Amino acid sequence: MNNVAIIVASGTGTRTGLDIPKQYNNFLSLPLFVHSFKFFYTSNLFSHIIVVANPEWHDFIREQLVNYNNYTIIIGGKTRSQSVYNGLEAAKILSPDNVYIHDAARPFIDSDVINSMQDAISNGADGAIPYVEIADALWQIDDDNQLLSPVNKTKRIRAQTPQAFKYNKLLAAYSSCDFKSALDDAQIATQNGMIIKAIKGTSFSDKLTYKEDFKRMERTLSPKILPRTGIGFDVHRFCDGDFVTLCGVKIPHTMGLEGHSDADVAWHALTDALLGAMALGDIGKVFPPSDNKWKGAASSIFLEFAKDEVKKHGAEIANVDITIICEAPKVGKYREALQKSTAAVLGIPIDRVGIKATTTERLGFTGRSEGIAAQAIASVVQYI
Structure with missing residues (x-):
């Protein structure tokens, strides 16, 4: 099947406290976004990669990808969902069967998880997302950080990316709704009647959000x-x-x-x-x-x-x-x-x-x- 990957790299990453957006910060000797780009590029599952980013970073991205081809850089939006929609619109010319949407702040992708997601779509699902189970106790707190009540974590999961979808159905879902406040692409898909399968992921695919996440993940992945x-x-x-x-x-x-x-x-x-x-x-x-x-x-x-x-x-x-x-x-x-x-x-x-x-x-x-x-x-x- 003709798969296209969309890497969302247009956020500001302010929660990391870094001088530049986190997706362009060095991680294991490469800008963070390059790690996931390399996976899509070398996996032989994707015909094209779309990188969605703010215009001021386009030249930097080209410099980092000078030895690669089959990719396009486009302008992102003010929200993540708008950036994804821009990527979906840009993919029209490629006529993909499926689209995989990925956060640039997740540097590592598990190939077995990708294969399981591809199998789910091939076997009738409209999409698939990777997840990890919640191991810790969950609590609801108030504005003063006082505990209010525990939250039942049964049948609750943490969603990851990349999230995979049948392209035409996801584009139609985005085009028919107000997507600006959506948490992720799976929310838009399910709200528009798409059948989405949850595939067990891995903690290695966690998102790097805070500065300490960089150090923690480097320590975790160094043996690899x-x-x-x-x-x-x-x-x-x-x-x-x-x-x-x-x-x-x-x-x-x-x-x-x-x-x-x-x-x-x-x-x-x-x-x-x-x-x-x-x-x-x-x-x-x-x-x-x-x-x-x-x-x-x-x-x-x-x-x-x-x-x-x-x-x-x-x-x-x-x-x-x-x-x-x-x-x-x-x-x-x-x-x-x-x-x-x-x-x-x-x-x-x-x-x-x-x-x-x-x-x-x-x-x-x-x-x-x-x-x-x-x-x-x-x-x-x-x-x-």
């Missing part, structure tokens, strides 16, 4: 972060030419580098490091030199492939470090250019890219100026 490291090494011999290509930058030299592709020894080593971090083999396995398709190819193709593989496996590149080993050419004055080009391909800040150069004190093949070697290390963070 898997750091991974890969090492790459490559060598290319010199040949006739007047430049060498290192990190995509052509550096003048009295010789060139011999290779099936553009012989970018630095990016070849880095590609191997990234593939190694994810246990995906090496560059020769994916791009065999026996295949003429890659003859003269730009090594950015290889590096972009490795970057995409990291992302497909639910991981993010933390930092990379490359050491170029040669007597000449002298790499030092090109260091910033090499950093910038590498950062641009990987889609990470330049301060996460290390570039170093060294010699072997005229020892070995590099010392005899027979070629250039490079070694690279890549650190990635995988959420499991």
Whole structure:
């Protein structure tokens, strides 16, 4: 089915006491909203993602999503319900079967819960929402915080997001009622006769509302972060030419580098490091030199492939470090250019890219100026 996700990210988040809306605050090294975006993007269940946000944050969102496609940013409303309605209207052009509406302040989504919600809709329900049971005692209090009476918690649940609905029915429900004061989308749906199934969720999908929620969730989820490291090494011999290509930058030299592709020894080593971090083999396995398709190819193709593989496996590149080993050419004055080009391909800040150069004190093949070697290390963070 054609599923579209709507991420509601237009709130002010004033209860957190942060300087910026909470959905854009860093959480586990990424802006909060990016975590749920990544889930929808990599799950293979969604054809498109709509991010609903206030206009002043649109540029920031684009910067964070520069390496992604199949998404749209639209303007939010003064209330959550108005923002959702804007998202539903924007989805018309996509003709979705179902729409999943999610609060940007909930960074983690459980794939089993999503599959159960999808099954519920496929089996006749008009929608489905995840929930958690209420474990604590419930009390009603007065304006002075005095206890009044206990509240029976039997058959009461805490609703979470994403909430999933048949698109046409939810759009019709929104279009036929005054939705401004609704608690959530399920309220609008049920008030308009839609049959909504409750699916047991998980506390990992709780909403981050207050500043202490960020710290609590970070402590809870830290064991689920898997750091991974890969090492790459490559060598290319010199040949006739007047430049060498290192990190995509052509550096003048009295010789060139011999290779099936553009012989970018630095990016070849880095590609191997990234593939190694994810246990995906090496560059020769994916791009065999026996295949003429890659003859003269730009090594950015290889590096972009490795970057995409990291992302497909639910991981993010933390930092990379490359050491170029040669007597000449002298790499030092090109260091910033090499950093910038590498950062641009990987889609990470330049301060996460290390570039170093060294010699072997005229020892070995590099010392005899027979070629250039490079070694690279890549650190990635995988959420499991």
